[in-house]
Amino acid sequence: MVDxxxxxxxxxxxxxxxxxxxxxxxxxxxxYSCKAGACQSCMMRCSSGEVPAEAQSALKDTxxxxxxxLACKCKPENDISVESIELSESSEPAEISYKKIVxxxxxxxxxxxxxxxxLLEAFGGxxxxxxxxxxxxxxxxxxxxxxxxxxxxxxxxxxxxxxxSSWAYxxxxxxxxxxxxxxxxxxxxxxPDGEEFDILLAGTGTGLAPLYAIAKDALLQNHKGKITLxxxxxxxxxxxxxxxxxxxxxxxNNFDYIPCVLDGxxxxxxxxxxxxxxxxxxxxxNPMNMKYYVCGAPDMVELLKKKIFLKGASFSDIxxxxxxxxxx
Amino acid sequence: xxxYNRIGGDAAVNAAVDLFYRKVLADGRINQFFDGVNMDxxxxxxxxFLTFVLGGENNYDxxxxxxxxxxxxxxxxxxxxxxxxxxxxxxxxxxxxVPAAEIGEAAAIAESVREQVLGRSAx
Numbered sequence: 001m002v003d004x005x006x007x008x009x010x011x012x013x014x015x016x017x018x019x020x021x022x023x024x025x026x027x028x029x030x031x032y033s034c035k036a037g038a039c040q041s042c043m044m045r046c047s048s049g050e051v052p053a054e055a056q057s058a059l060k061d062t063x064x065x066x067x068x069x070l071a072c073k074c075k076p077e078n079d080i081s082v083e084s085i086e087l088s089e090s091s092e093p094a095e096i097s098y099k100k101i102v103x104x105x106x107x108x109x110x111x112x113x114x115x116x117x118x119l120l121e122a123f124g125g126x127x128x129x130x131x132x133x134x135x136x137x138x139x140x141x142x143x144x145x146x147x148x149x150x151x152x153x154x155x156x157x158x159x160x161x162x163x164x165s166s167w168a169y170x171x172x173x174x175x176x177x178x179x180x181x182x183x184x185x186x187x188x189x190x191x192p193d194g195e196e197f198d199i200l201l202a203g204t205g206t207g208l209a210p211l212y213a214i215a216k217d218a219l220l221q222n223h224k225g226k227i228t229l230x231x232x233x234x235x236x237x238x239x240x241x242x243x244x245x246x247x248x249x250x251x252x253n254n255f256d257y258i259p260c261v262l263d264g265x266x267x268x269x270x271x272x273x274x275x276x277x278x279x280x281x282x283x284x285x286n287p288m289n290m291k292y293y294v295c296g297a298p299d300m301v302e303l304l305k306k307k308i309f310l311k312g313a314s315f316s317d318i319x320x321x322x323x324x325x326x327x328x
Numbered sequence: 329x330x331x332y333n334r335i336g337g338d339a340a341v342n343a344a345v346d347l348f349y350r351k352v353l354a355d356g357r358i359n360q361f362f363d364g365v366n367m368d369x370x371x372x373x374x375x376x377f378l379t380f381v382l383g384g385e386n387n388y389d390x391x392x393x394x395x396x397x398x399x400x401x402x403x404x405x406x407x408x409x410x411x412x413x414x415x416x417x418x419x420x421x422x423x424x425x426v427p428a429a430e431i432g433e434a435a436a437i438a439e440s441v442r443e444q445v446l447g448r449s450a451x
Contacts, residue, residue: 034376058338305367310353314346315371 005081020071049080103240123188124213143209155209196224207296232276287312298322332384
């Protein structure tokens with residue numbers, strides 16, 4: 001008989017049951033949907049024991065390496081310990097080492113963990129969950145390459161009455177202690193074989209943060225192919241990192257930066273004016289040989305993904321990150 | 329050997345999902361039902377659906393089909409929309425070079441859930 005250890009208890013697997021079946025039978029609240037290995041809602045992590053290959057065949061290498069598997073496809077042959085994904089994430093201390101207000105509502109923070117911390121292995125573009133000294137936690141995207149800078153940079157937009165963002169914008173000081181949970185997300189540059197393709201990065205507001213990191217990472221790895229970054233804002237004043245990005249474009253022939261605004265007066269020539277989704281769409285010129293990264297407000301992200309997909313891109317080439325705003 | 333394996337298993341289904349979903353989203357007869365849905369979830373569902381009609385997995389249960397579409401039936405989902413989906417499915421498989429006889433097999437499997445999707449069968 002095979003036992004599953006979960007949340008301090010043991011459950012004996014019956015007959016032809018999967019781990020998901022057994023956990024649900026015992027009344028555990030496990031998220032799931034298709035029960036066919038397609039939707040990945042029931043992904044869990046194995047903390048000890050062996051996961052059958054079938055329970056991992058649909059997952060990316062980066063996940064199987066860390067013990068993730070699909071509970072609906074998992075019929076273990078020996079005893080196994082499993083945990084929900086939230087519980088497996090551990091937290092590490094870090095200190096604010098830099099703070100700069102870069103526009104009327106965006107603050108940049110750099111957080112420095114221990115020099116040996118595995119947090120510095122995170123990919124630029126993934127996100128981390130950070131807890132403030134006031135014990136409020138939120139997730140933000142990594143805007144730099146932590147391994148190179150020795151810190152994690154976040155771009156935080158001040159939301160009216162937002163508890164966390166008000167702290168970050170108004171109160172946070174260099175030296176403040178925070179804690180950070182393990183990086184997650186699939187929105188990052190990954191091209192170990194040095195393949196040649198064009199990259200389109202499109203985002204609004206602080207959606208720039210992960211895109212900026214992805215662009216820098218691709219350039220650092222001598223990406224072959226054109227990289228185009230489109231940053232959208234309502235007004236010209238809402239754009240930030242403008243000079244930094246224009247300089248980056250000057251230095252790199254294969255990198256283009258196009259700031260986009262919806263409308264306004266006295267807008268410089270290098271800015272595109274108009275509806276952001278239409279501007280983005282016009283840059284999808286070779287849909288099958290491009291990769292796309294789309295970040296920012298959820299409605300815009302969904303709209304852009306749909307438009308890019310309808311232009312002929314394969315859905316698996318579209319990476320995205322929606323920034324959900326938790327009730328202010 | 330199931331049609332799913334004959335046409336190339338998981339990899340073939342991934343290619344089919346892109347084609348199929350693009351056709352569905354571009355089809356003015358049915359795309360209003362997909363407004364505002366999360367594309368990642370939807371792609372996963374389309375993949376489960378195509379895997380099912382190609383005979384790969386049979387984990388589609390009638391109750392889930394009925395419950396999953398009830399809100400759309402309330403918004404007017406009917407036989408004409410189901411027919412449009414069937415047409416897009418056929419066009420997708422044709423475009424992928426699946427022979428007519430096999431397309432017939434897939435269509436018959438898809439057809440078998442019509443009553444549940446449209447909420448006319450107990451499950």
